Amino acid sequence: MNITEKILSRASGRERVAPDDVVFANVDKVMVHDVSGPGVIAVFEKLRKGGMKIDKLHDPQKVWVAEDHFVPAADKISAQNIVLLTQFARDFGITRHFKYGMGQYGICHTLSHEEAMVLPGEVYVGGDSHTNTTGALGAFAAGLGHTDVAYVLLNGKIWFKVPETLYFRLDGKLPGYVMAKDLILRIIGEIGTDGAAYKTMEFGGTGISGMSVEERLTLTNMTTEAGAKSGIIEPDQKIRDYLAQRGAATYREVHGDTDAQYAKIFEYDASELEPTVAKPFSPENVAPARELSSVPLDKAYIGSCTGAKLEDLRAAAGILRGRKVKIRTEVLPAAISIYRKAMEEGLIKIFMDAGAMVGPPTCGACCGAHMGVLAKDEVCISTTNRNFPGRMGHVDSKTYLASPLVAAASAVTGKITDPRDIK
Protein backbone atom coordinates (compact mmCIF):
# COMPACT_ATOMS: atom_id res chain seq x y z
CA MET A 1 0.00 0.00 0.00
CA ASN A 2 1.10 3.58 -0.55
CA ILE A 3 1.01 6.16 2.24
CA THR A 4 -2.55 7.31 1.48
CA GLU A 5 -3.90 3.76 1.46
CA LYS A 6 -2.06 2.96 4.69
CA ILE A 7 -3.41 6.03 6.49
CA LEU A 8 -6.95 5.24 5.37
CA SER A 9 -6.62 1.57 6.29
CA ARG A 10 -5.44 2.46 9.76
CA ALA A 11 -8.14 5.09 10.21
CA SER A 12 -10.84 2.63 9.20
CA GLY A 13 -9.49 -0.31 11.16
CA ARG A 14 -8.87 -2.42 8.09
CA GLU A 15 -5.83 -4.47 7.35
CA ARG A 16 -5.76 -3.51 3.67
CA VAL A 17 -7.51 -1.06 1.43
CA ALA A 18 -7.24 -0.52 -2.31
CA PRO A 19 -8.34 2.29 -4.62
CA ASP A 20 -12.14 2.49 -5.00
CA ASP A 21 -12.77 0.72 -1.67
CA VAL A 22 -15.20 2.72 0.43
CA VAL A 23 -14.00 3.13 4.00
CA PHE A 24 -15.58 4.67 7.06
CA ALA A 25 -12.60 6.50 8.51
CA ASN A 26 -12.03 8.02 11.92
CA VAL A 27 -11.15 11.68 11.56
CA ASP A 28 -8.39 13.09 13.75
CA LYS A 29 -8.80 16.81 13.07
CA VAL A 30 -11.55 19.03 11.70
CA MET A 31 -11.29 22.68 10.75
CA VAL A 32 -13.94 25.29 10.05
CA HIS A 33 -13.45 28.95 9.20
CA ASP A 34 -15.61 32.04 8.98
CA VAL A 35 -17.27 30.89 5.74
CA SER A 36 -17.64 27.15 6.33
CA GLY A 37 -18.41 27.65 10.05
CA PRO A 38 -21.58 29.66 9.38
CA GLY A 39 -22.33 27.11 6.61
CA VAL A 40 -22.15 24.31 9.17
CA ILE A 41 -24.30 26.33 11.55
CA ALA A 42 -26.92 26.58 8.77
CA VAL A 43 -26.80 22.79 8.31
CA PHE A 44 -27.18 22.27 12.08
CA GLU A 45 -30.18 24.59 12.07
CA LYS A 46 -31.81 22.59 9.32
CA LEU A 47 -31.18 19.34 11.16
CA ARG A 48 -32.64 20.82 14.33
CA LYS A 49 -35.74 21.89 12.43
CA GLY A 50 -36.01 18.29 11.27
CA GLY A 51 -36.17 17.22 14.90
CA MET A 52 -32.56 16.25 15.53
CA LYS A 53 -31.09 17.12 18.89
CA ILE A 54 -27.67 18.71 18.54
CA ASP A 55 -26.11 19.75 21.79
CA LYS A 56 -22.60 18.38 21.56
CA LEU A 57 -19.91 17.55 19.07
CA HIS A 58 -18.30 14.14 18.77
CA ASP A 59 -15.06 15.52 20.17
CA PRO A 60 -14.47 19.28 20.44
CA GLN A 61 -10.79 18.60 21.16
CA LYS A 62 -10.33 17.54 17.55
CA VAL A 63 -11.86 20.70 16.18
CA TRP A 64 -10.25 24.03 15.54
CA VAL A 65 -11.56 27.29 14.18
CA ALA A 66 -9.88 29.92 12.02
CA GLU A 67 -11.00 33.43 11.17
CA ASP A 68 -9.50 34.22 7.80
CA HIS A 69 -11.76 34.96 4.83
CA PHE A 70 -13.58 38.12 5.84
CA VAL A 71 -11.22 39.41 8.54
CA PRO A 72 -10.48 42.05 9.66
CA ALA A 73 -14.26 42.22 9.43
CA ALA A 74 -15.02 43.39 5.90
CA ASP A 75 -18.47 44.78 6.72
CA LYS A 76 -21.35 44.47 9.14
CA ILE A 77 -22.38 40.97 8.03
CA SER A 78 -18.82 39.65 8.29
CA ALA A 79 -18.53 41.16 11.75
CA GLN A 80 -21.76 39.43 12.72
CA ASN A 81 -20.46 36.12 11.35
CA ILE A 82 -17.40 36.35 13.57
CA VAL A 83 -19.71 36.85 16.55
CA LEU A 84 -21.73 33.83 15.40
CA LEU A 85 -18.61 31.70 14.91
CA THR A 86 -17.32 32.68 18.35
CA GLN A 87 -20.63 31.75 19.92
CA PHE A 88 -20.58 28.43 18.05
CA ALA A 89 -17.09 27.62 19.37
CA ARG A 90 -18.12 28.58 22.89
CA ASP A 91 -21.38 26.60 22.80
CA PHE A 92 -19.62 23.44 21.73
CA GLY A 93 -16.52 23.81 23.88
CA ILE A 94 -14.03 24.30 21.04
CA THR A 95 -11.01 25.83 22.70
CA ARG A 96 -8.67 26.15 19.73
CA HIS A 97 -10.10 29.23 18.11
CA PHE A 98 -7.59 31.54 16.43
CA LYS A 99 -9.23 34.94 16.75
CA TYR A 100 -7.92 37.91 14.84
CA GLY A 101 -6.64 40.66 17.06
CA MET A 102 -5.84 38.22 19.86
CA GLY A 103 -2.32 36.97 19.20
CA GLN A 104 -1.79 34.21 16.71
CA TYR A 105 -4.28 34.02 13.89
CA GLY A 106 -4.04 33.63 10.14
CA ILE A 107 -5.14 31.67 7.12
CA CYS A 108 -6.47 28.28 8.20
CA HIS A 109 -4.11 26.23 6.01
CA THR A 110 -1.12 28.20 7.24
CA LEU A 111 -2.13 27.69 10.88
CA SER A 112 -2.53 23.97 10.22
CA HIS A 113 1.26 23.70 9.84
CA GLU A 114 2.48 26.77 11.73
CA GLU A 115 0.66 25.61 14.85
CA ALA A 116 1.20 21.89 14.16
CA MET A 117 -2.55 21.41 14.30
CA VAL A 118 -2.26 18.35 12.07
CA LEU A 119 0.31 15.59 12.46
CA PRO A 120 1.80 12.87 10.25
CA GLY A 121 -0.43 9.84 9.79
CA GLU A 122 -3.63 11.68 10.68
CA VAL A 123 -6.87 12.04 8.77
CA TYR A 124 -7.67 15.74 8.56
CA VAL A 125 -10.71 17.34 6.96
CA GLY A 126 -11.66 20.97 6.67
CA GLY A 127 -14.42 23.11 5.29
CA ASP A 128 -12.22 24.54 2.57
CA SER A 129 -11.00 23.20 -0.74
CA HIS A 130 -7.34 23.96 0.00
CA THR A 131 -7.34 21.65 3.04
CA ASN A 132 -5.12 19.46 0.81
CA THR A 133 -2.23 21.78 1.79
CA THR A 134 -1.51 20.03 5.06
CA GLY A 135 -0.86 16.70 3.34
CA ALA A 136 2.74 17.90 2.99
CA LEU A 137 3.19 16.91 6.64
CA GLY A 138 2.37 13.28 5.79
CA ALA A 139 -1.33 13.38 6.69
CA PHE A 140 -4.40 12.54 4.61
CA ALA A 141 -5.91 16.01 4.22
CA ALA A 142 -9.06 16.73 2.20
CA GLY A 143 -11.62 19.50 1.86
CA LEU A 144 -15.33 18.83 2.37
CA GLY A 145 -18.61 20.66 1.85
CA HIS A 146 -20.58 22.05 4.78
CA THR A 147 -22.91 19.06 5.17
CA ASP A 148 -19.98 16.65 5.29
CA VAL A 149 -18.14 18.81 7.82
CA ALA A 150 -21.30 18.95 9.94
CA TYR A 151 -21.47 15.18 9.75
CA VAL A 152 -17.86 14.77 10.88
CA LEU A 153 -18.36 17.23 13.73
CA LEU A 154 -21.27 15.12 14.99
CA ASN A 155 -19.92 11.66 14.29
CA GLY A 156 -16.14 11.89 14.24
CA LYS A 157 -15.83 9.91 11.05
CA ILE A 158 -16.77 9.97 7.40
CA TRP A 159 -16.90 7.82 4.30
CA PHE A 160 -14.10 8.05 1.78
CA LYS A 161 -13.65 6.24 -1.45
CA VAL A 162 -9.94 5.35 -1.38
CA PRO A 163 -8.42 7.48 -4.15
CA GLU A 164 -5.97 6.28 -6.74
CA THR A 165 -2.58 7.93 -6.38
CA LEU A 166 -0.64 9.78 -9.05
CA TYR A 167 3.03 9.91 -8.11
CA PHE A 168 5.12 12.92 -9.11
CA ARG A 169 8.83 12.32 -8.81
CA LEU A 170 11.17 15.27 -8.91
CA ASP A 171 14.85 14.48 -9.15
CA GLY A 172 17.73 16.87 -8.79
CA LYS A 173 17.97 20.34 -7.34
CA LEU A 174 15.86 23.29 -8.40
CA PRO A 175 17.93 25.91 -10.25
CA GLY A 176 18.30 29.39 -8.77
CA TYR A 177 15.17 31.56 -8.98
CA VAL A 178 12.95 28.50 -9.42
CA MET A 179 10.51 27.61 -6.66
CA ALA A 180 7.99 24.88 -5.84
CA LYS A 181 5.32 27.14 -7.35
CA ASP A 182 6.96 26.83 -10.74
CA LEU A 183 6.88 23.03 -10.48
CA ILE A 184 3.24 22.78 -9.45
CA LEU A 185 2.16 25.21 -12.18
CA ARG A 186 4.10 23.15 -14.70
CA ILE A 187 2.37 19.98 -13.46
CA ILE A 188 -1.11 21.53 -13.59
CA GLY A 189 -0.33 22.81 -17.07
CA GLU A 190 0.39 19.25 -18.09
CA ILE A 191 -2.39 17.31 -16.41
CA GLY A 192 -5.06 20.04 -16.47
CA THR A 193 -7.45 21.36 -13.83
CA ASP A 194 -9.24 18.03 -13.63
CA GLY A 195 -6.17 15.90 -14.30
CA ALA A 196 -6.18 14.52 -10.76
CA ALA A 197 -9.95 14.53 -10.16
CA TYR A 198 -10.69 12.30 -7.18
CA LYS A 199 -7.09 11.18 -7.04
CA THR A 200 -4.27 11.77 -4.61
CA MET A 201 -1.18 13.56 -5.85
CA GLU A 202 1.89 12.27 -4.04
CA PHE A 203 5.26 13.96 -4.44
CA GLY A 204 8.65 12.36 -3.92
CA GLY A 205 12.19 12.01 -5.20
CA THR A 206 15.44 13.76 -4.36
CA GLY A 207 14.05 17.10 -5.51
CA ILE A 208 11.31 16.86 -2.90
CA SER A 209 13.52 15.64 -0.05
CA GLY A 210 15.84 18.54 -0.85
CA MET A 211 12.93 20.96 -0.61
CA SER A 212 12.03 22.82 2.59
CA VAL A 213 8.78 22.05 4.40
CA GLU A 214 7.23 25.37 3.38
CA GLU A 215 8.04 24.79 -0.28
CA ARG A 216 6.48 21.33 -0.12
CA LEU A 217 3.33 22.94 1.25
CA THR A 218 3.08 25.04 -1.93
CA LEU A 219 2.91 21.81 -3.93
CA THR A 220 0.19 20.13 -1.89
CA ASN A 221 -1.73 23.40 -1.61
CA MET A 222 -2.23 23.60 -5.35
CA THR A 223 -3.14 19.94 -5.87
CA THR A 224 -6.65 21.33 -5.42
CA GLU A 225 -6.21 23.18 -8.70
CA ALA A 226 -5.70 19.86 -10.49
CA GLY A 227 -8.94 18.59 -8.95
CA ALA A 228 -7.15 16.30 -6.50
CA LYS A 229 -8.86 14.79 -3.48
CA SER A 230 -5.65 15.22 -1.53
CA GLY A 231 -1.96 15.88 -1.87
CA ILE A 232 0.65 14.12 0.21
CA ILE A 233 4.38 13.79 0.86
CA GLU A 234 6.01 11.13 3.03
CA PRO A 235 7.29 12.63 6.28
CA ASP A 236 11.07 12.80 6.81
CA GLN A 237 13.53 14.38 9.22
CA LYS A 238 12.71 17.88 7.94
CA ILE A 239 9.08 17.35 8.89
CA ARG A 240 10.04 15.98 12.32
CA ASP A 241 12.29 18.98 12.97
CA TYR A 242 9.65 21.40 11.73
CA LEU A 243 7.01 19.90 14.01
CA ALA A 244 9.42 19.64 16.96
CA GLN A 245 10.08 23.38 16.70
CA ARG A 246 6.33 23.78 17.07
CA GLY A 247 6.07 21.56 20.10
CA ALA A 248 4.74 18.41 18.45
CA ALA A 249 6.75 15.24 19.00
CA THR A 250 4.20 12.47 19.54
CA TYR A 251 2.56 11.02 16.49
CA ARG A 252 2.45 7.84 14.48
CA GLU A 253 4.09 8.36 11.13
CA VAL A 254 2.90 6.36 8.18
CA HIS A 255 5.08 5.42 5.23
CA GLY A 256 4.23 3.65 2.01
CA ASP A 257 5.37 0.07 1.52
CA THR A 258 8.30 -0.59 -0.79
CA ASP A 259 5.92 -2.26 -3.24
CA ALA A 260 3.40 0.61 -3.11
CA GLN A 261 1.28 0.90 -6.24
CA TYR A 262 0.50 4.06 -8.14
CA ALA A 263 -2.01 4.66 -10.91
CA LYS A 264 0.60 6.63 -12.81
CA ILE A 265 4.10 7.98 -12.27
CA PHE A 266 5.23 11.34 -13.63
CA GLU A 267 8.92 12.23 -13.67
CA TYR A 268 10.52 15.65 -13.64
CA ASP A 269 14.11 16.75 -13.84
CA ALA A 270 14.51 19.75 -11.53
CA SER A 271 17.24 21.28 -13.67
CA GLU A 272 14.79 21.70 -16.55
CA LEU A 273 12.30 23.81 -14.59
CA GLU A 274 12.08 27.55 -14.98
CA PRO A 275 10.02 30.46 -13.64
CA THR A 276 6.47 29.72 -14.78
CA VAL A 277 3.25 31.74 -14.80
CA ALA A 278 -0.40 30.71 -15.15
CA LYS A 279 -2.27 33.14 -17.39
CA PRO A 280 -5.92 34.10 -16.96
CA PHE A 281 -8.35 32.40 -16.51
CA SER A 282 -7.12 29.02 -15.41
CA PRO A 283 -4.21 27.59 -13.39
CA GLU A 284 -3.58 25.16 -16.29
CA ASN A 285 -2.97 27.98 -18.72
CA VAL A 286 0.79 28.12 -18.14
CA ALA A 287 3.71 29.72 -19.93
CA PRO A 288 7.35 30.51 -19.06
CA ALA A 289 7.57 33.91 -17.34
CA ARG A 290 9.99 35.08 -20.04
CA GLU A 291 7.38 34.64 -22.74
CA LEU A 292 5.08 37.10 -20.98
CA SER A 293 7.53 39.94 -20.46
CA SER A 294 5.37 42.35 -22.45
CA VAL A 295 2.35 42.02 -20.15
CA PRO A 296 1.85 45.30 -18.21
CA LEU A 297 0.53 45.04 -14.66
CA ASP A 298 -1.44 47.17 -12.22
CA LYS A 299 -0.68 45.26 -9.08
CA ALA A 300 1.52 42.63 -7.45
CA TYR A 301 0.02 40.56 -4.65
CA ILE A 302 2.18 38.56 -2.27
CA GLY A 303 -0.22 36.81 0.04
CA SER A 304 -2.34 33.72 0.77
CA CYS A 305 -1.76 30.20 2.07
CA THR A 306 0.06 29.44 -1.17
CA GLY A 307 2.45 32.34 -1.34
CA ALA A 308 2.94 34.23 1.94
CA LYS A 309 4.77 31.76 4.14
CA LEU A 310 8.04 32.97 5.71
CA GLU A 311 10.21 31.64 2.87
CA ASP A 312 7.90 33.24 0.30
CA LEU A 313 8.38 36.58 2.03
CA ARG A 314 12.15 36.03 2.20
CA ALA A 315 12.21 35.29 -1.53
CA ALA A 316 10.23 38.42 -2.36
CA ALA A 317 12.34 40.55 -0.02
CA GLY A 318 15.51 39.26 -1.68
CA ILE A 319 14.32 40.85 -4.91
CA LEU A 320 12.83 44.00 -3.39
CA ARG A 321 15.81 44.84 -1.18
CA GLY A 322 17.15 48.20 -2.30
CA ARG A 323 14.62 48.49 -5.13
CA LYS A 324 11.36 50.39 -5.57
CA VAL A 325 8.07 48.99 -6.77
CA LYS A 326 6.61 50.39 -9.96
CA ILE A 327 3.07 49.13 -9.38
CA ARG A 328 0.75 48.80 -6.40
CA THR A 329 2.26 46.03 -4.30
CA GLU A 330 0.60 44.35 -1.37
CA VAL A 331 2.32 41.96 1.02
CA LEU A 332 0.14 40.09 3.50
CA PRO A 333 1.92 37.49 5.65
CA ALA A 334 -0.26 34.39 5.98
CA ALA A 335 -0.20 34.25 9.79
CA ILE A 336 0.78 36.50 12.69
CA SER A 337 3.66 34.17 13.61
CA ILE A 338 5.06 34.64 10.10
CA TYR A 339 4.47 38.39 10.25
CA ARG A 340 6.44 38.53 13.49
CA LYS A 341 9.37 36.53 12.11
CA ALA A 342 9.37 38.69 8.97
CA MET A 343 9.54 41.75 11.17
CA GLU A 344 12.35 40.34 13.28
CA GLU A 345 14.33 39.44 10.16
CA GLY A 346 13.90 42.94 8.74
CA LEU A 347 11.75 41.81 5.80
CA ILE A 348 8.89 44.16 6.64
CA LYS A 349 11.28 47.12 6.49
CA ILE A 350 12.51 45.97 3.08
CA PHE A 351 8.94 45.83 1.78
CA MET A 352 8.11 49.24 3.18
CA ASP A 353 11.33 50.81 1.90
CA ALA A 354 10.43 49.44 -1.54
CA GLY A 355 7.09 51.21 -1.30
CA ALA A 356 4.93 48.12 -0.82
CA MET A 357 2.01 48.01 1.56
CA VAL A 358 2.16 45.40 4.31
CA GLY A 359 -1.20 44.19 5.56
CA PRO A 360 -2.59 41.74 8.10
CA PRO A 361 -3.14 38.04 7.43
CA THR A 362 -6.38 37.45 5.51
CA CYS A 363 -7.77 35.50 2.57
CA GLY A 364 -9.41 38.81 1.58
CA ALA A 365 -8.00 39.79 -1.79
CA CYS A 366 -7.00 36.27 -2.87
CA CYS A 367 -10.67 35.34 -3.13
CA GLY A 368 -11.68 38.84 -4.23
CA ALA A 369 -13.65 39.44 -1.06
CA HIS A 370 -12.12 42.61 0.39
CA MET A 371 -8.82 44.25 1.41
CA GLY A 372 -7.53 45.07 -2.06
CA VAL A 373 -9.80 43.69 -4.76
CA LEU A 374 -9.19 44.39 -8.45
CA ALA A 375 -11.11 46.93 -10.53
CA LYS A 376 -12.50 46.25 -14.01
CA ASP A 377 -9.70 45.52 -16.50
CA GLU A 378 -6.97 45.63 -13.85
CA VAL A 379 -4.17 43.09 -14.21
CA CYS A 380 -2.48 41.48 -11.23
CA ILE A 381 0.45 39.15 -10.72
CA SER A 382 -0.19 37.08 -7.65
CA THR A 383 1.39 34.40 -5.48
CA THR A 384 -2.05 32.90 -4.86
CA ASN A 385 -3.62 29.73 -6.26
CA ARG A 386 -6.57 30.59 -8.50
CA ASN A 387 -7.15 32.91 -11.42
CA PHE A 388 -10.69 32.13 -12.52
CA PRO A 389 -12.76 35.02 -13.92
CA GLY A 390 -13.34 37.54 -11.14
CA ARG A 391 -11.41 35.50 -8.57
CA MET A 392 -9.58 38.53 -7.20
CA GLY A 393 -12.19 41.19 -7.86
CA HIS A 394 -14.10 42.43 -10.89
CA VAL A 395 -15.17 39.72 -13.31
CA ASP A 396 -13.24 41.57 -16.03
CA SER A 397 -9.99 41.79 -14.05
CA LYS A 398 -7.11 39.44 -14.78
CA THR A 399 -4.79 37.47 -12.53
CA TYR A 400 -1.50 35.82 -13.43
CA LEU A 401 -0.30 33.23 -10.91
CA ALA A 402 3.39 33.11 -10.12
CA SER A 403 6.03 32.45 -7.47
CA PRO A 404 6.96 35.17 -4.96
CA LEU A 405 10.20 35.70 -6.89
CA VAL A 406 8.35 36.36 -10.15
CA ALA A 407 5.76 38.54 -8.39
CA ALA A 408 8.45 40.64 -6.70
CA ALA A 409 10.51 41.01 -9.90
CA SER A 410 7.34 42.04 -11.73
CA ALA A 411 6.52 44.57 -8.99
CA VAL A 412 9.88 46.22 -9.68
CA THR A 413 9.44 46.46 -13.45
CA GLY A 414 5.67 46.83 -13.73
CA LYS A 415 5.56 44.00 -16.26
CA ILE A 416 5.70 40.23 -15.90
CA THR A 417 9.37 39.58 -15.23
CA ASP A 418 11.50 36.48 -14.90
CA PRO A 419 13.56 37.11 -11.73
CA ARG A 420 16.67 35.95 -13.61
CA ASP A 421 16.29 39.00 -15.83
CA ILE A 422 16.12 41.63 -13.11
CA LYS A 423 18.98 44.08 -13.28
Place this chain on the structure above:
Amino acid sequence: MEPFSKIRSVATPLDKVNVDTDQIVPKQFLKLVQKTGFGQYLFYDWRYGTDGAPRKDFVLNDPAFRGSKILLAGNNFGCGSSREHAVWALLDFGFRAVISTSFADIFYNNCFKNGILPVRVDEKTLRMLFENRSEVEIDLEAQTVTSGEISAHFEIESHWKKVLLEGLDDIAATLRHGEEISRYENLHKDCDPRAS
Protein backbone atom coordinates in the same frame (compact mmCIF):
# COMPACT_ATOMS: atom_id res chain seq x y z
CA MET B 1 -35.40 16.26 0.83
CA GLU B 2 -37.76 15.87 -2.06
CA PRO B 3 -37.38 12.37 -3.58
CA PHE B 4 -35.94 12.33 -7.07
CA SER B 5 -37.32 9.91 -9.63
CA LYS B 6 -37.88 11.25 -13.09
CA ILE B 7 -37.64 14.83 -14.27
CA ARG B 8 -38.49 16.29 -17.60
CA SER B 9 -37.78 19.84 -18.57
CA VAL B 10 -36.10 22.08 -21.05
CA ALA B 11 -32.36 22.08 -20.33
CA THR B 12 -30.53 25.37 -19.79
CA PRO B 13 -27.37 25.34 -21.92
CA LEU B 14 -24.35 26.88 -20.20
CA ASP B 15 -21.67 26.07 -22.73
CA LYS B 16 -18.60 26.85 -20.65
CA VAL B 17 -15.89 24.60 -19.22
CA ASN B 18 -14.35 24.82 -15.73
CA VAL B 19 -17.28 26.76 -14.28
CA ASP B 20 -16.03 27.34 -10.74
CA THR B 21 -18.12 27.75 -7.62
CA ASP B 22 -17.27 31.45 -7.45
CA GLN B 23 -19.10 31.93 -10.75
CA ILE B 24 -22.00 29.89 -9.40
CA VAL B 25 -22.19 32.03 -6.24
CA PRO B 26 -19.78 34.96 -6.04
CA LYS B 27 -17.93 35.36 -2.75
CA GLN B 28 -19.84 38.47 -1.65
CA PHE B 29 -22.87 36.31 -0.94
CA LEU B 30 -21.06 33.75 1.22
CA LYS B 31 -21.60 35.78 4.32
CA LEU B 32 -25.27 34.96 4.55
CA VAL B 33 -26.07 32.41 7.22
CA GLN B 34 -28.92 30.37 5.81
CA LYS B 35 -29.41 27.60 3.33
CA THR B 36 -32.22 29.15 1.34
CA GLY B 37 -32.53 32.24 -0.77
CA PHE B 38 -29.27 31.79 -2.67
CA GLY B 39 -31.09 31.35 -6.02
CA GLN B 40 -31.21 35.10 -6.57
CA TYR B 41 -27.38 35.15 -6.51
CA LEU B 42 -26.87 32.21 -8.86
CA PHE B 43 -24.32 33.13 -11.58
CA TYR B 44 -24.70 36.69 -10.33
CA ASP B 45 -21.78 38.29 -12.18
CA TRP B 46 -22.86 36.73 -15.46
CA ARG B 47 -26.53 37.30 -14.91
CA TYR B 48 -26.52 40.99 -14.01
CA GLY B 49 -24.66 43.98 -15.37
CA THR B 50 -22.81 46.40 -13.11
CA ASP B 51 -26.00 48.49 -13.02
CA GLY B 52 -27.83 45.49 -11.55
CA ALA B 53 -29.99 44.99 -14.64
CA PRO B 54 -30.34 41.45 -16.05
CA ARG B 55 -28.02 40.85 -19.01
CA LYS B 56 -30.05 39.84 -22.00
CA ASP B 57 -27.21 37.77 -23.46
CA PHE B 58 -27.00 35.42 -20.46
CA VAL B 59 -28.89 32.17 -20.77
CA LEU B 60 -30.50 32.27 -17.34
CA ASN B 61 -32.26 35.48 -18.38
CA ASP B 62 -33.65 33.90 -21.54
CA PRO B 63 -37.42 33.38 -21.10
CA ALA B 64 -37.14 30.20 -23.21
CA PHE B 65 -35.46 28.47 -20.25
CA ARG B 66 -37.66 29.79 -17.47
CA GLY B 67 -38.68 27.01 -15.12
CA SER B 68 -35.88 24.76 -16.36
CA LYS B 69 -34.87 22.02 -13.91
CA ILE B 70 -31.80 20.81 -15.78
CA LEU B 71 -28.53 22.64 -16.34
CA LEU B 72 -26.18 21.58 -19.14
CA ALA B 73 -22.57 22.61 -18.63
CA GLY B 74 -19.07 21.95 -19.92
CA ASN B 75 -16.30 19.84 -18.42
CA ASN B 76 -15.10 20.12 -14.79
CA PHE B 77 -18.21 21.87 -13.50
CA GLY B 78 -18.08 23.09 -9.90
CA CYS B 79 -14.32 23.37 -9.53
CA GLY B 80 -12.67 25.78 -7.12
CA SER B 81 -13.87 26.68 -3.64
CA SER B 82 -15.66 23.99 -1.60
CA ARG B 83 -18.55 26.35 -0.80
CA GLU B 84 -21.77 24.35 -0.54
CA HIS B 85 -23.63 27.60 -1.22
CA ALA B 86 -23.08 26.79 -4.91
CA VAL B 87 -25.35 23.76 -4.68
CA TRP B 88 -27.81 25.60 -2.45
CA ALA B 89 -28.09 28.32 -5.10
CA LEU B 90 -28.69 25.87 -7.96
CA LEU B 91 -31.39 24.12 -5.95
CA ASP B 92 -33.00 27.33 -4.78
CA PHE B 93 -33.13 28.61 -8.36
CA GLY B 94 -35.01 25.46 -9.38
CA PHE B 95 -32.39 23.12 -10.81
CA ARG B 96 -32.63 19.47 -9.81
CA ALA B 97 -29.95 18.09 -12.11
CA VAL B 98 -26.74 19.18 -13.80
CA ILE B 99 -25.44 17.33 -16.85
CA SER B 100 -21.75 17.56 -17.71
CA THR B 101 -18.82 15.43 -18.78
CA SER B 102 -17.16 15.77 -15.37
CA PHE B 103 -17.61 17.44 -12.01
CA ALA B 104 -15.17 18.61 -9.37
CA ASP B 105 -15.09 16.17 -6.45
CA ILE B 106 -16.33 18.30 -3.55
CA PHE B 107 -19.10 19.85 -5.65
CA TYR B 108 -20.16 16.40 -6.85
CA ASN B 109 -20.55 15.16 -3.28
CA ASN B 110 -22.27 18.34 -2.15
CA CYS B 111 -24.95 17.79 -4.81
CA PHE B 112 -26.19 14.55 -3.27
CA LYS B 113 -26.35 16.12 0.19
CA ASN B 114 -28.92 18.53 -1.17
CA GLY B 115 -31.01 16.50 -3.59
CA ILE B 116 -29.37 17.54 -6.84
CA LEU B 117 -28.43 14.87 -9.36
CA PRO B 118 -25.10 15.41 -11.14
CA VAL B 119 -25.18 13.39 -14.36
CA ARG B 120 -21.94 12.43 -16.08
CA VAL B 121 -22.26 11.78 -19.81
CA ASP B 122 -19.66 11.44 -22.55
CA GLU B 123 -18.56 14.38 -24.66
CA LYS B 124 -20.57 13.28 -27.69
CA THR B 125 -23.82 13.04 -25.75
CA LEU B 126 -23.23 16.40 -24.11
CA ARG B 127 -22.64 18.07 -27.50
CA MET B 128 -25.79 16.49 -28.88
CA LEU B 129 -27.79 17.75 -25.91
CA PHE B 130 -26.38 21.25 -26.39
CA GLU B 131 -27.41 21.20 -30.03
CA ASN B 132 -30.74 19.49 -29.57
CA ARG B 133 -32.47 22.17 -27.51
CA SER B 134 -35.59 20.13 -26.89
CA GLU B 135 -36.89 18.78 -23.61
CA VAL B 136 -34.65 16.41 -21.69
CA GLU B 137 -35.83 13.59 -19.50
CA ILE B 138 -33.69 12.14 -16.74
CA ASP B 139 -34.82 8.84 -15.28
CA LEU B 140 -32.81 8.11 -12.18
CA GLU B 141 -34.23 4.62 -11.62
CA ALA B 142 -33.27 3.58 -15.17
CA GLN B 143 -30.14 5.80 -15.16
CA THR B 144 -30.97 7.28 -18.55
CA VAL B 145 -30.95 10.68 -20.17
CA THR B 146 -33.22 11.01 -23.19
CA SER B 147 -34.08 13.85 -25.50
CA GLY B 148 -35.58 13.33 -28.94
CA GLU B 149 -33.35 10.81 -30.68
CA ILE B 150 -30.71 10.98 -27.97
CA SER B 151 -30.63 8.27 -25.35
CA ALA B 152 -27.72 7.76 -23.00
CA HIS B 153 -27.06 5.68 -19.92
CA PHE B 154 -25.23 7.23 -16.97
CA GLU B 155 -23.41 5.75 -14.00
CA ILE B 156 -24.15 6.59 -10.40
CA GLU B 157 -22.94 4.99 -7.17
CA SER B 158 -25.74 2.82 -5.75
CA HIS B 159 -25.61 4.61 -2.40
CA TRP B 160 -26.17 8.00 -3.97
CA LYS B 161 -28.93 6.65 -6.18
CA LYS B 162 -30.79 5.37 -3.14
CA VAL B 163 -30.29 8.63 -1.24
CA LEU B 164 -31.83 10.61 -4.10
CA LEU B 165 -34.62 8.17 -4.94
CA GLU B 166 -35.76 8.12 -1.34
CA GLY B 167 -35.05 11.79 -0.70
CA LEU B 168 -32.87 10.89 2.23
CA ASP B 169 -30.88 13.47 4.04
CA ASP B 170 -27.29 12.16 4.05
CA ILE B 171 -27.01 12.38 7.80
CA ALA B 172 -30.42 10.76 8.24
CA ALA B 173 -29.37 8.04 5.78
CA THR B 174 -26.35 7.14 7.87
CA LEU B 175 -28.25 7.24 11.12
CA ARG B 176 -30.58 4.60 9.70
CA HIS B 177 -27.59 2.29 9.89
CA GLY B 178 -26.77 3.20 13.48
CA GLU B 179 -27.04 -0.37 14.67
CA GLU B 180 -24.80 -1.76 11.95
CA ILE B 181 -22.25 0.97 12.57
CA SER B 182 -22.15 0.17 16.28
CA ARG B 183 -21.80 -3.53 15.51
CA TYR B 184 -18.96 -2.82 13.09
CA GLU B 185 -17.20 -0.66 15.62
CA ASN B 186 -17.51 -3.27 18.34
CA LEU B 187 -15.99 -5.83 16.00
CA HIS B 188 -13.11 -3.57 15.05
CA LYS B 189 -12.33 -1.77 18.25
CA ASP B 190 -9.45 -4.11 19.01
CA CYS B 191 -7.80 -3.26 15.70
CA ASP B 192 -7.87 0.46 16.19
CA PRO B 193 -7.91 1.99 19.64
CA ARG B 194 -9.40 5.16 18.21
CA ALA B 195 -12.59 3.47 17.03
CA SER B 196 -14.46 4.07 20.23
